[in-house]
Amino acid sequence: MKHFTEDEKIKILSDIIAIKSVNENEIEVANYIKDLFAEYGIESKIVPVTDSRVNLVADIGSGSPVIGVSGHMDVVSPGDENEWTSDPFTLIERDGKLYGRGTDDMKAGLVNLVLVMIELKENNKLKNGTVRFMATTGEEVGGAGSKKLYEEGYMDDVNYLWVAEPSHDTIIYSHKGSLNLHITSIGEAAHSSMPEQGYNAINPLMKYLLELDEKLNGDDRKNEVLGKLVMSTTIFNAGNQVNSVPDKAAAELNVRTIPEFDNDEVIDLFNKTADKFNKEGAHIDIEVTMSLPSVFSSKHSKMVNLAKEIGKKHLGLEISVKGSPGVTDASNLLRGKDDNFPFMMFGPGETKMAHKTDEYVYKDYYFAFFDIYKELILGLSK
Numbered sequence: 001m002k003h004f005t006e007d008e009k010i011k012i013l014s015d016i017i018a019i020k021s022v023n024e025n026e027i028e029v030a031n032y033i034k035d036l037f038a039e040y041g042i043e044s045k046i047v048p049v050t051d052s053r054v055n056l057v058a059d060i061g062s063g064s065p066v067i068g069v070s071g072h073m074d075v076v077s078p079g080d081e082n083e084w085t086s087d088p089f090t091l092i093e094r095d096g097k098l099y100g101r102g103t104d105d106m107k108a109g110l111v112n113l114v115l116v117m118i119e120l121k122e123n124n125k126l127k128n129g130t131v132r133f134m135a136t137t138g139e140e141v142g143g144a145g146s147k148k149l150y151e152e153g154y155m156d157d158v159n160y161l162w163v164a165e166p167s168h169d170t171i172i173y174s175h176k177g178s179l180n181l182h183i184t185s186i187g188e189a190a191h192s193s194m195p196e197q198g199y200n201a202i203n204p205l206m207k208y209l210l211e212l213d214e215k216l217n218g219d220d221r222k223n224e225v226l227g228k229l230v231m232s233t234t235i236f237n238a239g240n241q242v243n244s245v246p247d248k249a250a251a252e253l254n255v256r257t258i259p260e261f262d263n264d265e266v267i268d269l270f271n272k273t274a275d276k277f278n279k280e281g282a283h284i285d286i287e288v289t290m291s292l293p294s295v296f297s298s299k300h301s302k303m304v305n306l307a308k309e310i311g312k313k314h315l316g317l318e319i320s321v322k323g324s325p326g327v328t329d330a331s332n333l334l335r336g337k338d339d340n341f342p343f344m345m346f347g348p349g350e351t352k353m354a355h356k357t358d359e360y361v362y363k364d365y366y367f368a369f370f371d372i373y374k375e376l377i378l379g380l381s382k
């Protein structure tokens with residue numbers, strides 16, 4: 001029999017917070033979890049994503065249903081560490097809150113999944129079905145890890161997916177997609193006293209971006225949960241001398257997509273509009289630097305209903321069920337699944353705390369989610 005004490009739960013979270021898994025260092029987290037699983041006889045597999053980045057996958061139980069549980073191992077940079085009240089990589093408790101980079105997003109959720117896997121296995125609680133633990137790499141930078149898991153078939157037999165991202169009193173069952181584009185415009189340099197001798201790279205790019213901004217942000221299509229697609233041009237670079245016509249301009253932009261107006265359609269629109277401009281003399285070129293589709297699932301899946309009930313019991317809070325503008329690894333993990341696939345994002349910590357200085361998770365909620373996860377898995381695997 002194994003029952004993790006509160007001290008043990010804090011110790012393990014604190015060990016994992018101490019691993020600086022900011023960019024390309026998730027392997028240390030993966031090795032830590034792998035060793036911990038091994039202590040309790042759970043075999044896990046390192047799934048390489050790049051030379052230095054890895055995912056970790058482990059199954060307990062057998063047969064169906066297959067419950068997929070997932071969390072990312074990377075954290076965002078702490079920024080200026082002097083702005084933190086205490087060292088971001090040392091877990092510290094103050095006023096019932098556990099402080100440290102990644103406590104909220106999302107090591108508290110991840111550790112709970114690990115501990116639940118171990119207790120279920122050790123106490124032989126899982127009578128039916130499989131729990132597939134999928135710890136990913138690089139979620140914060142385009143989801144390379146989750147893409148790999150999808151490509152290698154780890155999602156093929158999965159019946160439920162839940163991502164333990166911080167959401168606290170809310171279950172997220174649908175979210176927007178995210179698309180990044182890098183656009184370049186090539187012209188010909190000239191002295192600004194004789195612009196006709198060259199071709200100003202800025203002008204067509206400005207017109208191009210504004211035309212697409214109007215088309216996309218002005219589009220009427222609306223998802224019942226996620227609302228409308230939004231696009232923002234976020235970076236624009238061109239020119240280096242006030243009296244020279246620039247021969248190059250470049251911009252980057254981000255689009256938050258919905259199922260009714262998806263990533264492929266947006267990319268197609270950017271390409272077609274570029275063709276039109278290029279026929280008129282411009283040289284506009286498009287590169288898709290990230291494309292994560294939106295996720296749309298049922299608000300009334302067995303998983304969501306059960307999570308709502310169990311969540312309320314352990315948190316003492318009314319749990320709301322919503323859509324979100326943010327993306328998760330589910331964008332990749334659910335590729336090819338239909339709209340009724342049961343998905344949710346539900347984890348300890350508040351969404352708004354993610355990526356903040358003095359990031360924290362409430363200790364009580366960290367513990368409560370352990371119980372929530374355990375009951376939920378047992379409820380789903382019945």
Ligand SMILES: [Zn+2]
Nearest residue numbers: 072105106165
């Ligand atoms: Zn996250």
